[in-house]
Amino acid sequence: MKQEDLGSIIQKRRTSLALKQEDLAEIAGVTIKTIYSIENNKGNPTFQVLQKILSVLGLEFDIHIKKAE
DSSP: OOHHHHHHHHHHHHHHTTOOHHHHHHHHTSOHHHHHHHHTTOOOOOHHHHHHHHHHHTOOOOOOOOOOO
16 A cells, blocks of 8 residues: 555545544544545654554554565
8 A cells, every 4th residue: 555545545444434633643643634644645654653543433454475586
């Protein structure tokens, strides 16, 4: 998954749950700047931060590793 895909997935899920960025940040224990950055594809969050956010949103990681050709 590319980073830009992740930001839009998080934003769509957040809005479908009727959460504001402020709400998601507070519940996940991160800053609103972090949420804004991720949703606008400007951030480079750590795995731990993403795990917190995705957990609140009821989403899970699905990581695929491919060998470079």
